[in-house]
Amino acid sequence: MKGIVIGGTRSGVGKTVATLAIIRALQEQDYTVQPAKAGPDFIDPSHHERVAGRPSRTLDRWLQGDTGLRRNYYRGDGDVCIVEGVMGLYDGDGSSTAMVAESLDLPVVLVVDAKAGMESVAATALGFQRYTEHTDTDIDVAGVVAQRAHGGRHERGIRDALPDDLMYLGRIPPRDDFEIPDRHLGLHMGDKVPLPPGVLDEAAEHVRTERIVDIARTPPHPPHVEHETRQPETNKRVAVARDEAFRFYYPATIERLRERANVVTFAPTAGDELPDCDGVYLPGGYPELHAATLENSPAIRQLGTAAAEGCPIVGECGGLMTLAETLTTTDGDTHRMAEVLPADVQMHGRYQALDHVELRARERTLTADSGQSLRGHEFHYSSASVAGDSQFAFDVERGDGIEDGRDGLYEYETLGTYCHVHPASGAFDAFLEAM
Incomplete structure (x- = not known):
């Protein structure tokens, strides 16, 4: 099962809406989508499950280690796995989104807030792509989704400013109904304030989901452990x-x-x-x-x-x-x-x-x-x-x-x-x- 990671420049940039819109669009194109979440989270996965119709896998290097993370990934099933990141791409010393992407060798689609910028949006994305050179994490930031971006000149300004090796993968328009309300532990659960299918369809209208599938990769399989045996049933x-x-x-x-x-x-x-x-x-x-x-x-x-x-x-x-x-x-x-x-x-x-x-x-x-x-x-x-x-x-x-x-x-x-x-x-x- 090939996959891709949806990362963000920060918390609250719109990763969840982008992830849900992409899951919904791919399902409408007859893909079977396995959702997943980087980091320890119970709320975002409830939204994933409501849209995808299957439980979202938890992928966390701190909790599972590299091998355990890959095993949990491969317990999922589908044509493509969409992994929503946690916080900003590099945030977290225990298990950041970048660490999860590295463990699985999956490319990253970066969600960038384009509300008040054009060329600066591209500069931000380029900085996130190049920042990996200054860390111990080796990842591939392959493309950008512009969140809260208008069409026309606004979109062209962002797209044309991106370097050739940073693919423009579309935009999500600035709409109030594309937001999920917060509560004290994060977003509301998926069955409490779900985004209707029609809203997700509109959110994904300008996202190039076929290109996202094209750049997705298949992670390496976890190593086989000879001594690992299935634990007996306990009754x-x-x-x-x-x-x-x-x-x-x-x-x-x-x-x-x-x-x-x-x-x-x-x-x-x-x-x-x-x-x-x-x-x-x-x-x-x-x-x-x-x-x-x-x-x-x-x-x-x-x-x-x-x-x-x-x-x-x-x-x-x-x-x-x-x-x-x-x-x-x-x-x-x-x-x-x-x-x-x-x-x-x-x-x-x-x-x-x-x-x-x-x-x-x-x-x-x-x-x-x-x-x-x-x-x-x-x-x-x-x-x-x-x-x-x-x-x-x-x-x-x-x-x-x-x-x-x-x-x-x-x-x-x-x-x-x-x-x-x-x-x-x-x-x-x-x-x-x-x-």
Whole structure:
């Protein structure tokens, strides 16, 4: 499967709209498109999935390493893979868009804001193309899409100013309805404010999608590892929360759990009870938006009993918040949560942590052996005040964690972290083995 990376000069330049428009246009041309996202993100992929009709792959060098990144790429399926970048092309020391493009040896289409420039747009793009000469990253910036560009003289000025080795690949007009509203963790989810197909068709009208397919390349296959064997099935039953409050999970995580166990989903905000199971996974999401409902949810109330009886439970970020004693929203309303972990969570108006994370296990825990390192990411607007005698499973070697360089609040066989880990870390295999 050949692919291409849609990079940007900065965050907010319009990469997501450009990516969605290209996916939609290629599908209309009878291509099967596999979407992907560079970097740890759950929101942009929800927009990809809504347009492409298939889950978006997460591609992150920090989380997966070069080989794991390529393996995850090749778990996708389609005629062409469209990879949306993260932030600006070179931003991020853990796994930038440029690093992902280098690991896969894919060309980059650079999205540049053309709202107030012509020749300067070309100069900006040329600077991004040449900047790779001053870094340790070797990438091919092959072409440019001009975002918020008019036609006529404006378009000609940009196109004619580009050097021969930097292809003009079209423009997206300046239209208010080509924007996706923001919320505090980024864009709204794809099913909340989707861009209608007609809008995406208009956005892609002046993009040269055939040329984009022409310059796409097939990445090298990951090396075969002789000792790598398929992990055995466990016959375990894992309950996974999936609803409006619990939406942030990597597709690869659910795939991994399904490979080795029977996965049953439940919706706490819909009044579901906790299913009969051997373990529970609470992914991240927006529990703060549904705190009043979760406070009275049968499943959340039953988590306390299940935890006290020794059922293994893992909660990540929003899952951690739900497992706490209380959750206080930015409006000042305090809601009782599952009351499993000795912490009170407070929402804030500004994010409290945003980074790639590395944790080291203090002793054997649900997702790691003693001394084992796990890599993940954190992005949250809450903080947790924990009891003085609380137990922590991890020391934080990179990132913030819950408190004082520690993460993994632990009680019974329940583990709550602010860190989202990828299955490439082995954390979910360890979780299954602990059941």
